[in-house]
Amino acid sequence: MTIGYWCVLVAALLPYVFTGLAKAGGRRYNNYSPREFLEKQEGYRKRAHWVQLNSFEAFPAFAAAVIIAHLSGGAQERIDILAMAFIAIRVVYGILYLSNQASLRSLVWMAGVGCTVALFVSGV
Template sequence: MTIANWCVLIACLLPTATVGLAKLTSRGAERYNNKHPRDWVSGLTGWKARANAAQMNGFEALPLFIAAVVLAQQAQAEQGRIDTLAMAFIAVRLVYVAMYLANQHALRTLVWIGGTAISIAILAMS
């Protein structure tokens, strides 16, 4: 498995890990309710609500990234470059989550643009 393929796996797991932070730190009345997870999410506020929003955005970013990696590899683009860009995508997504949780909306948007640009750069290699 290539580094880029590992990055695809990480990108697929990252959204769930993001909201997992909110689930693990919930206490008392706001404790995570697996019987009614949608109801639980609707009551979140603050950074926990932003963790859920970051999770949703993570899922939204996946199709372009996965397609870019697969198509670049099918086109037999230089694997080292695909790997490097895929690692950069993961790094940018981690920064994006941190900016989301910290409520840094302007920086978050810039970081999101960077992540999308990386996916487009990988796709352009195909």
Template sequence: MQYTHFTVAYWCVLIAALLPIACAGLAKSGRLNVPRREGGYDNVNPREWLARQTDWRARANAAQANSFEALPFFIGAVIIAHQLGAHQARMDILAFLFIVLRMLYIMMYVAGMGTARSLVWGLGLACNVAILLIGYR
């Protein structure tokens, strides 16, 4: 039986899947121990509570949604590149770069840096396209 190892790119898929959860945690941070009647986090109606947030909390929640939106393409690109026998080191570097860009994107989103955030988003998309295409022959 042949055993394969978990590549850096696969680890990056795991990290990318956890990023939306980190964004949600950020949006809720500091409000978990505050009573609901005082504006604290409402675990009975969490989506409604998040929808009422403003400023950086609202942006953290939006970053959560965008992180979920970016996830399928990244997962698909990594899997397809693996299936096509893409050069592993290149794929690992691009996947790692995607994760770094996504973290920068989230920080810029929460900080309200719209133009820079959009540029970083475009670079992340380019990484995904590159991952998808590196296995093409």
């Protein structure tokens, strides 16, 4: 399995790190209505919930981009570098979101989109 494919697995699991942060501490977690519980969180826990949502949203395009890059004959080293960069960017994005740094977070988000686009066209 390639590094790019491993990065797809990491990207699939990364939202759950932020889910854990959103649910940890604070008010007691309510498994009967978890979405309502998460929406009522405040501070960094609320932002952790938003990071998890955004991470789930970013995943399909990234996963498709890695697969398409492989299938279209993109250079494996380039695919691996872009995939690892995407993971690193998403981790930084989450940290910036948790620390409430909106402007910098938006720039980092764009870098993640750039990696996804670069993956899509890497086999061209």
